[in-house]
Amino acid sequence: MGYRVGNADQLTIFWHFLLAIGLGGTVGLEREFRGHEAGIRTSALVCAGATLFAEASRVVGNTNIESNVVQGIGFLGAGLILGRGEGAPRGATTAVTVWAVAGIGLLIVEDLWLTCLLSTLAIVVLLELFPFSKMVYDAGRGFRERRPDTAERSTET
Numbered sequence: 602m603g604y605r606v607g608n609a610d611q612l613t614i615f616w617h618f619l620l621a622i623g624l625g626g627t628v629g630l631e632r633e634f635r636g637h638e639a640g641i642r643t644s645a646l647v648c649a650g651a652t653l654f655a656e657a658s659r660v661v662g663n664t665n666i667e668s669n670v671v672q673g674i675g676f677l678g679a680g681l682i683l684g685r686g687e688g689a690p691r692g693a694t695t696a697v698t699v700w701a702v703a704g705i706g707l708l709i710v711e712d713l714w715l716t717c718l719l720s721t722l723a724i725v726v727l728l729e730l731f732p733f734s735k736m737v738y739d740a741g742r743g744f745r746e747r748r749p750d751t752a753e754r755s756t757e758t
Contacts (some may be wrong), residue, residue: 621652651706
């Protein structure tokens with residue numbers, strides 16, 4: 602069964618695709634700069650791919666395609682977390698960043714430009730808070746090391 606999409610609509614789809622590459626790439630730029638996985642290319646392609654699947658969903662009138670994007674990106678994220686083989690799971694921030702970028706890609710199709718732009722900015726700002734987050738973690742380390750463990754607390758009461 603063929604679906605007819607006019608040239609103007611195809612240009613709109615391509616504009617959405619380019620916007621997805623730009624917004625996803627912006628988030629990926631931060632990841633690349635910090636030396637994390639899922640840098641510019643990965644983030645841009647995840648966002649663009651989600652946009653293309655959402656466009657396909659709109660053209661064929663099947664919202665199951667969009668819901669499967671969410672599941673598929675979740676599967677990709679699990680691979681980012683567990684695929685390192687370093688023992689303890691690592692890469693959760695990268696995985697959820699990829700998931701959020703896919704969400705932006707899905708929203709682009711709904712012409713929610715402001716939401717997409719502000720979400721991209723918020724994600725980059727949040728990722729840039731890593732030095733502050735690390736400072737808080739390191740400050741709490743001393744507290745956690747001084748805290749008596751559960752066994753000691755039960756004997757004191």
